[in-house]
Amino acid sequence: MKPIWIVDDDQSIRFVLEKALLREDLPTRSFTNPREVLQALDSGEDDDCPQVLVSDIRMPGGSGLELLTKVKEKHPGLPVIIMTAFSDLDSAVSAFQGGAFEYLPKPFDLPKAVELIRRAVEESQREEVAEERMVAAPEMLGQASAMQDVFRAIGRLSQSNVTVMITGESGTGKELVARALHKHSPRAGGPFVAINTAAIPKDLLESELFGHERGAFTGAQTMRRGRFEQAEGGTLFLDEIGDMPFDLQTRLLRVLSDGHFYRVGGHNAVKANVRVIAATHQDLEQRVKEGAFREDLFHRLNVIRLRLPALRERIEDITMLARHFLQVSAKQLGVEPKRISDAALVRLSTFGFPGNVRQLENICHWLTVMAPAQVIEPKDLPPEVMQVTSDAHVAPRGALSANDSAAASATEVAPQPAGVSVAPVPVNGSAGSWESGLEAEALELLVSGRHDVWEELTKRFESKLILTALANTRGRRIEAAQKLGIGRNTITRKIQELGLE
Template sequence: MKPIWIVDDDQSIRFVLEKALLREGLPTRSFTNPREVLAALENAAEDEGPQILVSDIRMPGGSGLELLEKVHVKLPGLPVIIMTAFSDLDSAVSAFQGGAFEYLPKPFDLPKAIDLIRRAVEESQREEVAEERMAAAPEMLGQAPAMQDVFRAIGRLSQSMVTVMITGESGSGKELVARALHKHSPRASGPFIAINTAAIPKDLLESELFGHERGAFTGAQTMRRGRFEQADGGTLFLDEIGDMPFDLQTRLLRVLSDGHFYRVGGHSAVKTNVRVIAATHQDLEQRVKEGGFREDLYHRLNVIRLRLPALRERREDVFMLTRHFLQQSAKQLGVDSKRISDAALQQLSRFSFPGNVRQLENICHWLTVMAPAQVIEPKDLPPEVLSATPDVVRALAPAEKTEAIKPEWAAVPENAPDAPQADAPVAGVACLPLAGLDQSASNWESGLEAEAQALLATGRTDVWDVLTRRFESKLIQTALVNTRGRRIEAAQKLGIGRNTITRKIQELNLE
């Protein structure tokens, strides 16, 4: 882990923080003035820089505010905590305009100072992980026509700063699209800040978005910048905007209108220059009609709408996404990447993926850990995929009645007593009623014998495989019709295992 750099001309402050942070398992490096810090930054390798910087404001040989400005030129994402005496609070507040993470008034309570530093460390680590993922992996994958439309839209919007609304089901990758819009925009050098408005309690969301002043409410020990200030000069992604409380929608509308807002408990307007990208899985037009979403805010956000397709609408992308996620999972776990057979890929591509791309990614994590062999076969797929009823089988089993399935090699005469009528509802095994199996055995066995003799007479050497496949196909199809497509129940009726029927359906191309 990178060290925490402490800059203060007061030796006692450096000593107290060093010892407290070391007890927390956090390495440190101390400096007495800004000149030493800048020299160290010039000579430090990329992996030797600071995790966060904790700096005093007033020091011989330079100001902490000047240091903040220079450090952010070299390391724009580095969290910086400014320490200051109460008499310097005005200066500390101005530090936020330079991008300080937080300020720490002196004299400070040591446990609270350590909590603040740990929070900055966690924020720094989250940003590092996000940057590594963005650098190591493609932004988005997709060859399906629906995804190509999305890529073209991103290209058209690359030189624009217009507000965008992204719609699509949960797990379809809306944040990836927002990140791509930011990366290819004139604001790419600025911050990208994402917030899920549905994941934050209503009482905290206002402070999270707009920040708060010291003493604004119980527990507000210091001033805190909100997401709008953090995203200044860049992009703010508001995910699940449809869940935003109605009273906060009014405040959001004002910010979008003139770029000004007030922190919670504040009396001075703060100006911010932010591009907003919103996303939702809800029908906002319906929410407006129901009175749950402001119509004027809807029109303000819905300047350009970009619809992201569900994964079931782009099944051809399942192949490349699966292989990509398997490689990604293996890298994260430090193991060799598993391969997946074409048969398993085919079965996986027929799954409906109610959780979309996120569910496919989770399935690949599961396979990386749970699949027993290095090559993933259909039988290794997770239970929710194996037990899913394919659309083709559901089509074979209408709600009211189903046409009887007649074996291709059956020799039962049309007017035989035990022969099912073409429009008879399915009651047992569709080709022959179970009650009449003994009486009719000679009929279908005679037909099988005749078919075998005809095939043998041609000199073929695969008669066993041909007839076995046809027998098993009709038997499984009939059982699935009888159970209206429920595989587990069909397997129980046939006296075979769930994995066996799943494997047979795949081998016999019955999907």
């Protein structure tokens, strides 16, 4: 792992941080002034430039803010934490304009300092993974005519800063397209910042987008830049925009309209020079009709719309994608790439892929780990693929979406809300089928890098239980609650929380 670089002329500060970080298995390297840091960066002796830089603000031989500026020129993605005495807080706050990750007031609480540095390490690692993917992997693969239309659209938009709306089912590659639009745009030199509006709690989303001032709310001990400021001069990708809370839609509309916003608790307008690309798997026109999405925001975002095809609409691409993902998985795991037989590819092509390209990628990763031989045969494919008959494109148990429910021929599915993925109930009650489906879905979500897997699957599980019970009792809530073994108030509250009304 790359070391944490500590820059401070105070030996006691360096010593305390070194010992605390080493206890956390975080390697360190210390410097007494900014000049030494710049020499180390220029010398080339450290190919592994720091994971995180922690610097004092006032030192003999240079300022921490000057060091921040010079380091950001060489390594724009490197998180820099500025340490400062309370008398320097105004200077430290101005460091955010230069791209500081956070500042650490002295005297500091050691566990909090370590926690902050660990957060910076995680941010650094995320940046590295994102850069690796953008540099090492092909942008997108696809020979199907539907994908060629997408490629042509990206080409036509390459010199434009216009707002784009990307639609398509989950797992079709919406963020990949957004990155391609950024990479081939006049803003390619600026940052690409992505945020999943559905994955962040409503109470935190406003601060996450627009930032907050110190003291804006309980726990806001420092000023924080939001995603709009982080994306200054570049592109902000708003994934799952259809799930954005209604009151925040108003704030977003204002930013798109006049190019200014206010941090939470702030009184000074901040200019936003950002291109917005939005994405959703939902039918936004329907959301507008239902009153859940602002019509004026919809039209503001829907300047250019790109629809990504589901994988079942581009079956001819499955062979190429599967071989590519097997190569990628082997490289990640440091093993010899496995080959896949034509018979196994035919079986894959009969699968409905409700999780689309992401699900195919996860299956290939599973095969790299679990297939016993170097050549993958049909019998080596995971259970959800093997359950599909060769004459019908049926979604696997445990991963059936609302749009695919009509395709299931041997299952009984209770009515379900749009966008909720639930497991069908087998007619013959085959033992373990829903557990294997749950396992496959959990693995897919975990491998995708999401951090709300517990909440997401719990929500689906509870939704399915309640809908099935209500279907069984013809909508009688009290009777459904009794059969489920929960209270009347509990089922009412859950119906409201899960949006099942």
